[in-house]
């Protein structure tokens with residue numbers, strides 16, 4: 001798809017459709033709507049007068065313009081009440097438009113850049129939101145369909161139209177950012193949707209190498225022998241049960257400027273989580289192909305960060321393996337020695353994510369990061385606590401935590417902090433090792449984070465539990481069902497903030 005930015009009159013531009021947002025409580029038409037109304041002989045006034053289209057949030061209505069203007073159609077999308085409207089709702093409205101375009105197979109779409117849609121948002125941010133929203137709405141996962149793929153018609157041309165006086169250069173910057181982030185988002189959604197026989201640790205590593213090649217990053221992939229030699233006993237324990245060779249993947253982005261801060265991103269890369277000997281119930285076990293979502297997210301983020309040329313030194317670390325039961329699998333009761341030197345009693349082989357992350361986080365310390373951010377589908381308890389809309393965050397540093405919350409307000413990827421109190425370590429006390437990996441059902445998400453906190457050596461650190469948000473079972477206005485890519489936009493924004 002090609003995205004262009006133009007200055008001009010919206011009613012003069014040819015396309016298959018013009019996207020036009022409309023508020024439920026606006027008696028007066030907005031600026032672009034007025035222009036279109038006039039050019040079409042009052043078409044909009046007439047339709048709104050019938051009451052068929054009220055502008056309720058996410059309501060859509062297609063008007064044929066019958067050659068009154070060069071654009072064939074006007075796609076009205078309802079925005080609800082103006083007083084309730086915000087950037088998060090705008091995103092959903094645009095995703096909706098993107099889905100409509102996709103379903104109807106339109107080849108071109110024009111969007112008026114109306115600064116009045118939300119006051120106080122810079123036009124380049126608005127442009128970014130439009131581009132991300134349309135891409136997200138267009139997205140579908142067809143890699144493994146032999147029939148649908150041929151049928152899919154793609155949007156070829158998206159045109160953003162600004163009024164006179166608009167700063168096109170800044171709008172183009174927003175578009176560029178939107179395209180970069182959308183690319184990375186689609187990559188992540190593809191990876192997470194792919195089943196575990198297609199995305200094995202080896203293939204995840206190959207994807208990392210491709211990203212490195214295409215973006216000038218350094219990529220290092222450690223195999224079993226090296227993992228053993230380094231003494232990553234926790235990662236190794238999880239990997240033991242699988243026939244698929246485990247991979248410890250590192251991607252590194254170095255900016256051109258000297259003296260940039262180092263940020264470590266660590267993502268859980270369990271390509272399939274059966275629970276191991278502590279086997280999961282078979283219902284919904286297929287969803288555990290998505291247990292590498294954290295790893296995919298950090299790969300997507302470092303790709304975007306490098307394309308955005310941020311002034312940060314970023315290291316993305318993805319420990320990748322399956323978690324399976326077998327004759328060689330680790331067992332409940334086993335005591336393992338982690339890379340950090342601390343010993344762990346395995347009370348559940350299904351609490352495998354924290355084990356592989358423990359070694360990856362400890363390994364990240366060798367880069368002396370000024371912040372560590374880990375992303376993981378870590379606990380079912382997080383789904384119970386926060387559902388599928390809000391990501392759980394925990395950490396040891398108020399400033400870093402505040403950055404994540406601030407980024408969340410910008411991107412609309414919701415987060416909620418849970419308390420990381422040392423008192424909760426009580427659950428993880430072990431009779432025979434330094435601590436255990438799981439201590440029962442209470443405060444499950446906090447237990448996971450407390451466990452990880454034992455490996456960060458007091459570095460500023462935030463943990464994102466995306467177990468509930470990485471995958472959704474039903475279509476939502478802001479997202480189609482399936483892999484969401486949650487974490488990508490949030491962390492790119494965090495890193496943009498940290499690079500300033």
Ligand code: BES
Pocket residue numbers: 273275291348350351352353377378379380381383437438439440444467468
């Ligand atoms: N990958 C799961 C968490 C999960 C569950 C993610 C459902 C997405 C949907 C994780 O490895 C796991 O199994 N966690 C256990 C921890 C427990 C044994 C302490 C859990 O949540 O039950």
Ligand code: MN
Pocket residue numbers: 273275349350351352353
């Ligand atoms: Mn598990």
Ligand code: ZN
Pocket residue numbers: 270273291350352353377378
């Ligand atoms: Zn898991």
